[in-house]
Amino acid sequence: MIESTQTKNPTPASVQGPAGGHEPPHEPAAMLRPNSLTGNIQPRWFLPACAAVSLLLSFALVVLLGDAEEFSINWALWFVFAAVIHLVLAYVITLVRINRRKAKDMFWRNLIYVAFTLALLPLVSVIMSVAIVGFQGLTNAGFLTSDMQGINASTDAGTQEGEHGVLGGIRHAIIGSLVITLMATLVSVPIGLLTSIYLVEYSQGGPLSRAITFFVDVMTGIPSIVAGLFGAAAMASFLSFADSLGIPVPGRSTMGVTAAIALSVLMIPVVVRTTEEMLRVVPNELREASYALGVRKWRTILKVVIPTAISGIAAGVTLSIARVIGETAPILLTAGFATRVNWNPFEGWMTTLPVFIYQQFTRPMHPTYHDPSFQRAWAAALILILIVMGLNLIARIIATIFAPKKTGR
Amino acid sequence: MSKSITAKNLNVYYGDFLAVEGVNIEIAAKSVTAFIGPSGCGKTTFLRTLNRMHEVLPGARVEGELLLDDDNIYGSGVDPVTVRTMVGMVFQRPNPFPTMSIRENVLAGYKLNGARMSRSKADEIVETALRGANLWNEVKDRLDKPGSGLSGGQQQRLCIARTVAVKPDVILMDEPCSALDPISTLAIEDLISELKKEYTIVIVTHNMQQAARVSEKTAFFNIAGTGKPGKMIEYADTTTIFNNPSNEQTERYVSGKFG
Numbered sequence: 109m110i111e112s113t114q115t116k117n118p119t120p121a122s123v124q125g126p127a128g129g130h131e132p133p134h135e136p137a138a139m140l141r142p143n144s145l146t147g148n149i150q151p152r153w154f155l156p157a158c159a160a161v162s163l164l165l166s167f168a169l170v171v172l173l174g175d176a177e178e179f180s181i182n183w184a185l186w187f188v189f190a191a192v193i194h195l196v197l198a199y200v201i202t203l204v205r206i207n208r209r210k211a212k213d214m215f216w217r218n219l220i221y222v223a224f225t226l227a228l229l230p231l232v233s234v235i236m237s238v239a240i241v242g243f244q245g246l247t248n249a250g251f252l253t254s255d256m257q258g259i260n261a262s263t264d265a266g267t268q269e270g271e272h273g274v275l276g277g278i279r280h281a282i283i284g285s286l287v288i289t290l291m292a293t294l295v296s297v298p299i300g301l302l303t304s305i306y307l308v309e310y311s312q313g314g315p316l317s318r319a320i321t322f323f324v325d326v327m328t329g330i331p332s333i334v335a336g337l338f339g340a341a342a343m344a345s346f347l348s349f350a351d352s353l354g355i356p357v358p359g360r361s362t363m364g365v366t367a368a369i370a371l372s373v374l375m376i377p378v379v380v381r382t383t384e385e386m387l388r389v390v391p392n393e394l395r396e397a398s399y400a401l402g403v404r405k406w407r408t409i410l411k412v413v414i415p416t417a418i419s420g421i422a423a424g425v426t427l428s429i430a431r432v433i434g435e436t437a438p439i440l441l442t443a444g445f446a447t448r449v450n451w452n453p454f455e456g457w458m459t460t461l462p463v464f465i466y467q468q469f470t471r472p473m474h475p476t477y478h479d480p481s482f483q484r485a486w487a488a489a490l491i492l493i494l495i496v497m498g499l500n501l502i503a504r505i506i507a508t509i510f511a512p513k514k515t516g517r
Numbered sequence: 518m519s520k521s522i523t524a525k526n527l528n529v530y531y532g533d534f535l536a537v538e539g540v541n542i543e544i545a546a547k548s549v550t551a552f553i554g555p556s557g558c559g560k561t562t563f564l565r566t567l568n569r570m571h572e573v574l575p576g577a578r579v580e581g582e583l584l585l586d587d588d589n590i591y592g593s594g595v596d597p598v599t600v601r602t603m604v605g606m607v608f609q610r611p612n613p614f615p616t617m618s619i620r621e622n623v624l625a626g627y628k629l630n631g632a633r634m635s636r637s638k639a640d641e642i643v644e645t646a647l648r649g650a651n652l653w654n655e656v657k658d659r660l661d662k663p664g665s666g667l668s669g670g671q672q673q674r675l676c677i678a679r680t681v682a683v684k685p686d687v688i689l690m691d692e693p694c695s696a697l698d699p700i701s702t703l704a705i706e707d708l709i710s711e712l713k714k715e716y717t718i719v720i721v722t723h724n725m726q727q728a729a730r731v732s733e734k735t736a737f738f739n740i741a742g743t744g745k746p747g748k749m750i751e752y753a754d755t756t757t758i759f760n761n762p763s764n765e766q767t768e769r770y771v772s773g774k775f776g
Contacts, residue, residue, distance in 0.1 A: 312575040312576075313575075391612070393608060393610060393612040394612060394614060394615075395573075396570065396573060396606075396608065396612075397608065397612045397614070397676070397679075398614075398625070398629055399570060399573060399598075399601060400568065400570060400601055400605060400606035400608075400680070401601070401602075401605070401625060401626040401629065401630075401679065401680070401683055402598055402599070402601040402602030402603075402626065402630070402683065403598070403625075403626070403629040403630055404598050404630075407629055407630060407631065408629070411628075411629050412614060412616075412629065415616045416614075416615060416616055510616075
């Protein structure tokens, strides 16, 4: 590139300008100012083309390196080769065609793309594998509408011997998951939201608010099994206390509401953290506008601050639900494991989807014929992912409906 | 419907920091008073004490007396919220509520306070307030559209309509035109001269021509240096302040020699 600057000398007029002449002529630095306006960027198709070439090359490389007898592709190796080839290829071509600066830019940009793809791969592969394996289980008759009542080792043996399809379903686990998570949400959202309202609107950075923030941070890090132990212990001591007062209570603490309490220990800090952020970004001008109209503080919070932040609050609540709906350990400790539908969270054991999956995987119904149990587990995992995705979708819809209106011309 | 304001030895503090010192001022009912002065001299701070918006900030407090007609608004037992229903405020940047339509924005003072009213009564308030803010003709066909969809000047007039709708006695304006173009500024200035028939208006402005155009009396604030309290240097008829000020600082400021 340096040579071309020297071969194409700029005319005196273009360097000195029309009024020039007495000023010393200056050479614009070749690196900062190339001698032509065009040809200094790679065309739009360069990156995709480069990526495609790298994929092809690395595919060939993987095939060559692979076992000649048995045709198989190592996907991870393919990706690694493709990434390296892409990085080098894009750098070298840009270096030759344009200059060092652009080449470096290209290199770092591609590194970011590769990192993004790398981060995305596990997510995509999890969803793909769960969807592919789980879909088969979903197609079994009555999978969503029946529970595991009466399903035992001999049923699965019958399935394995081809007498009938995979029997049994996850109706009880879906209901358990929804009931327990709903109860946990009903407990956590008011507590969490009111806490964050206190932190943002009322506390003025005093010791109490600093203590709350500190303990919320600590709570975020509580292992879920500890939350489960807490829920079980708290409910047991509450029940014995209530019993000593002569109030009629269930005799055993293992029930849905105990699980909901354990989950809300995990959920409250997430709700506090996310809603606090959302309340803080509401502009102070809106609060002042409301005060200036003679509106009291609590009405301002209720009718101006929260409606303005509602989309973010909804998103935060959904996040916290997604955080706890996949919990296994605290549920096992607090709600036990059931094979039949139980709608009542205040009486008897309950099962949730993660616990169901855990049970089916670790303790298949039949000691040797594992397939039917594994199928149920994968299908339940697929349903769990679908529920979480559905929740995210609902949060987005809520956010769009309630979001402050931007246009209207 | 309109009240006079009297400040007696008013000191304004942010925590321990004395921001404005010893203000004595008498503002007549149904007049326009302008506060001018360099940035950071305490004009806005003093304006915000007039409807007790000042104390919204943590640690802010006021010493002295501030009379609205004959009532001390800093007297014991006075509810700041009541004061704010009597003394409305328009802010520097237009701040319509983004979740509300134009109509709801005008009615915000009532709706946010939980007042119930008939549809026809509400329509009447909306129309009167929007006509009062010279905005009715521009928005009457889209009252249910969001207020944030209006232009900056229209938004500011919507905020004035919102303030007028609750029928205060005094309207405070904190640099209401600083974010607006000359045409919207003219619209607001016309509006101010309309509004002074019914309201006492206090306006903070950095635009001295504007102060000269709209106000009858002008107060000049200045600050001796960083960390020192702001003071009211001179308060007189606007023509006196601009043509024949008695204080040298005022003269230097209005003639553009500093600040």
